[in-house]
Amino acid sequence: MIEQPTALVTGASRGIGRAIALELATQGYAIAVNYMRSRKGADEVVQQISAAGGHAVAVQGDVGRREDRDAMVDQTLERFGRIDLLVNNAGITSPGRKDLLEATEDSWDLVFDTNLKGAFFLAQRAAREMVSLIAAGSISRGTIVNVSSISAYAVSTNRVDYCIAKAGLQMMTWQLASRLAEEKIRVYEICPGVIASDMTAPVTEKYDKLIAEGLSPIRRWGQPEDVAKAVATVASDAFPFSTGDRINVDGGFHIRRL
Numbered sequence: 001m002i003e004q005p006t007a008l009v010t011g012a013s014r015g016i017g018r019a020i021a022l023e024l025a026t027q028g029y030a031i032a033v034n035y036m037r038s039r040k041g042a043d044e045v046v047q048q049i050s051a052a053g054g055h056a057v058a059v060q061g062d063v064g065r066r067e068d069r070d071a072m073v074d075q076t077l078e079r080f081g082r083i084d085l086l087v088n089n090a091g092i093t094s095p096g097r098k099d100l101l102e103a104t105e106d107s108w109d110l111v112f113d114t115n116l117k118g119a120f121f122l123a124q125r126a127a128r129e130m131v132s133l134i135a136a137g138s139i140s141r142g143t144i145v146n147v148s149s150i151s152a153y154a155v156s157t158n159r160v161d162y163c164i165a166k167a168g169l170q171m172m173t174w175q176l177a178s179r180l181a182e183e184k185i186r187v188y189e190i191c192p193g194v195i196a197s198d199m200t201a202p203v204t205e206k207y208d209k210l211i212a213e214g215l216s217p218i219r220r221w222g223q224p225e226d227v228a229k230a231v232a233t234v235a236s237d238a239f240p241f242s243t244g245d246r247i248n249v250d251g252g253f254h255i256r257r258l
């Protein structure tokens with residue numbers, strides 16, 4: 001078993017997940033870099049971590065599929081012998097961004113499988129492993145971090161499934177935090193605002209304008225590294241008496257203003 005704490009980061013081949021993996025590696029974690037399609041991106045993240053003297057492995061898998069979720073946890077344990085931190089970051093936007101009146105069940109199923117159901121059952125599986133590892137004295141505690149969105153409470157009528165799934169992540173975080181506290185596992189929700197990534201690239205112009213007009217008090221795009229710092233901080237020993245919290249990484253977007 002590796003001496004360093006180990007983190008499984010889903011959707012770590014690009015964007016926010018990539019930044020989270022790199023930041024956690026800097027903080028001394030060994031990293032399981034999950035990807036679904038972007039093998040090259042995941043390999044680059046692994047290479048970057050290894051070149052800096054860290055430990056990382058790429059683990060392929062669709063978080064929406066049970067066998068894949070099991071395989072990614074199994075591979076993490078095979079490689080590092082432990083799992084201290086799960087970051088449920090993988091997510092997709094609503095395919096086609098269809099208006100509420102045109103929204104389809106296929107889109108709903110895909111978005112929910114990826115963004116909510118997959119995250120819950122991966123957390124369940126990881127938590128079971130953490131409980132065993134803690135009981136065996138192999139790790140002292142566990143952490144689960146769920147990456148939600150300002151879409152959990154801000155309506156977009158062309159992304160209904162995405163918004164509802166993200167809203168569900170808050171209750172999921174509370175459920176897990178409530179049950180797992182006695183198991184020495186703390187759970188947090190990170191709630192990003194508008195972050196520059198492939199996901200927001202198609203709507204750059206729209207957000208450039210909104211940000212310039214004061215969408216958030218801090219008038220700039222969020223960067224993946226902003227989210228990564230928040231994840232690393234809640235996973236550290238900085239908040240030993242906190243669990244179930246939502247941490248906003250949104251430039252103050254959540255503040256209601258007149």
Ligand SMILES: NC(=O)c1ccc[n+]([C@@H]2O[C@H](COP(=O)([O-])OP(=O)(O)OC[C@H]3O[C@@H](n4cnc5c(N)ncnc54)[C@H](OP(=O)(O)O)[C@@H]3O)[C@@H](O)[C@H]2O)c1
Nearest residue numbers: 011013015016035036037038062063090091149195197199
């Ligand atoms: N960007 C924003 O403004 C923003 C704001 C709030 C919240 N978020 C949330 O932050 C998270 C990351 O977003 P991002 O902007 O970094 O997105 P992104 O650039 O589109 O990257 C998405 C990542 O998720 C992975 N992924 C997608 N479906 C997957 C699946 N079924 N199984 C495993 N991995 C999967 C992708 O892997 P492959 O490429 O390997 O397939 C990729 O690594 C998402 O949960 C998103 O909802 C983003």
